[in-house]
Amino acid sequence: MIGSLLIIQTLNGIQFGVMLFLLAAGLTLIFGIMNFINMMHGALYMAGAYVAATLYNKTGQFTLSLVMVVPITVVIGIVLEKLVFRHLYDRDHLDQVLCTYGFILIFNEIARSVWGASPYFMGMPDALSDTYEVLGVGYPVYRLLIVGAGLAIAIAAYILIHETRFGMLIRAGASDRAMVAGLGVNINLLNTMIFGIGAGLAGIAGALAAPILSVEPGMGEGVLILTVVVIVIGGIGSVRGAFFAALIVGVVDTVGRSMLPFVFEGFLSSSLAGAAGPAVASMIIYLLMALVLAFRPNGLFPVRGR
């Protein structure tokens, strides 16, 4: 019994980790290469979820709805970058925090006004709501799809970063921003592309999450914090770091939250376990982050040259 629970939670953790990777990959580049604090990455995730849900509810075309999210969120990201955020690159981090924080409120307000404050439901095609047997347990097909999609994107990201000229600029920019500018590269275009890609990734993560999570105003904030923890653990500016840290965080958080109370009950009095279990479980990711930082202040895969 506990074995199958563990398997399911681990798979959930991997699935969650994959989604965190989609969010973290873009955001770590925005933090690391653009040196821009973008608090509203979660809002773009939320935008992706609402767009996917709306499209699916209107058209009934699942795959198409998910795919269409990408250009829409990319455009939103690019528009924001060109109109507002571009002017903040040379400013204090504080000003960047304020502006992007303000946009969180604006996006949440738009969501509330257009779709209402209660969760907006998105279903999924019957074919996907089935279960599939994995390691002796039945596991939802859709979640396997998320893992698959996420890994596919991770591979695509790897190819992009290591096999293309654009990727080379990203790797160079991660370790030495000034040098990239000095190479005569169109820095503005590079920034816009990075931001746009980040927005697209956040959007697709939101779209993938929409059928299984609550689509509601403010859904982006919780996941933003976890994304931040992933990035800090992985190393700011490192997509590779984001990948491994995302999986670690996803699995540790999911398995920890579900299993830790049981573990505590095993060797603590039940009242103490009842109190400590959920408390520690909720903090476990942050304790992990603190532990990593104690030994590696720059994360597990720091980008050299910083």
Next chain:
Amino acid sequence: MAAVPPNPRKMSRSRIGVIVSVLFALTLLLLPPAAGYLETPYYVILVTRLLVFAVAGTALNLVLGFGGMVSFGHSLFMGIGAYSVAIPAFYGIANGWVHIAFAIVAAAFAAAVTGAIALRTRGVAFIMITLAFAQMFFFLTVSLKQYGGDDGLPIRLASSFGGATLKQPVLLYYVVFATLCLIIYGSYRLYHSSFGLVLRGCMINEDRMKALGYPTLTYKLVAYMISGAIAGVAGFFLANMTTFASPAYASWTVSGDLMIMVVLGGTGTVMGPAYGAFAFLLIEDLLKRVTDHWLGTVGVIIVLVGLLAKRGLWGLLQGRSR
């Protein structure tokens, strides 16, 4: 940004700031009796909240404005301050001295631990780590079901000092007001002191300070602890005011609001954060009455503040540029 302008020609304009502040302080001093006379006691509570956040904003300014540390951790310290009242009260301990000692020590300790980890990094990393720690505390308070969890913990016994308890709104008002005046004055002295000079130097060029021989991490950490302790005191007041302690007090959005108040009022100035707190909270209150979409409107205002507020309200009063 020194509070003492070298140019005598500008003296008269900075006088305006001082005069306005004195008038403002007098108004605040006379508010409770006036409210009592007009039989509108609600205003005492409303302004107490403004004063509490003015204290918290001034605390944040010590590290943000003087030290250049963009810390999301201050909601954590306020939360600790609030629960420093709620949890002892839960066990029947109403002694105000216990509450406040708890608040200061626990908040300073939390600042020491989180600061020791976060301050080894800079820039984006520092900001994000303080954010993560703030959320960690938030989730901790949510998960402590025996202390109310998500619903928060009502406080039946307010802090009592000798005979008086802070449950009396007018007494609480004056205590917070006095604290604010003290903290602002202390902030002023700190700014010009040896310690303050080192802190400001660290904000301008930390490598240079290291090259002068300063262990900059130590100084920043001490500033962080002082700032955290004062924010804890603000949390202590907040709990007494609302007779409630809630995880929401520790949410990272509270830190965000504090940052807005500091920037709006004038980052790095001594009086600015207090003005910023008053302005921001009053605007928010006004918007709430006028429109359902107040949160989004506040968002627009915040974006504009981030884009445009160079000198803040205090700078505008002073008529000086940065």
Next chain:
Amino acid sequence: MSGPVLSTRGLIKRFSGVLASDDVDFDLMPGEVHAIIGPNGAGKTTFIKQITGEHFPTAGRIALGDTDITRMRTDRRILLGLGRSFQVTSVLRELTVLENVILAVQAKRGHSFRFWEPAVNDSALREPALAVLQDVGLGSKADLVARTVSYGELRQLEMAMVIASDPKVLLLDEPMAGMGTVESKLMVDLLKSFRGRFSTILVEHDMDAVFALADRISVLVYGRIIATGTPAEIRENKEVRASYLGETA
């Protein structure tokens, strides 16, 4: 004191394949001005950074007096008596001239955990700071915000800050950089007035200044010291002329 105030033995610094410091033995004798010259990319800055502690050497030892400082943290080295001048941009521009120098003085006077009294009013800090400002010629500008003074005055302020921290060893990293003829002369005169007060390592490209100030010169090429001697000896040295001076002198 008979031995060197600063010395390196067998100093090696490798940056993934590039040998920036190649077995450098260096001595700074008490009271002397010892200049280091060499072509761009010779490794002068890397050498200085190992002395300040910004880089740790791959191999070799650095000693300040009798103390091994090879792996010591920068601020601890400063407290032991190492002083370094910077490019001007690192003067703390938002503070006043006096506040900048006070920070330098304060660093050496125990701790600065004083939270109440204004630093500029503390006579234990104010007096030495003003004295140093007089020495460099900035006495009348003490209360001006650093951002408002001229470039040359910023250089003087930089010197004042270094001297105010009362260093035993002074590291001057291209103090003439970006200066015109008049300003260079003023700086040379200023440095001459400090003769004997400090033991100085001077890294500089301006040969006129080097030959005017140095007691000894070491020539660094491709991370190696190829010659050390008095200015006259260096001028005559065939290897030095071939690899460096021949192009500029």
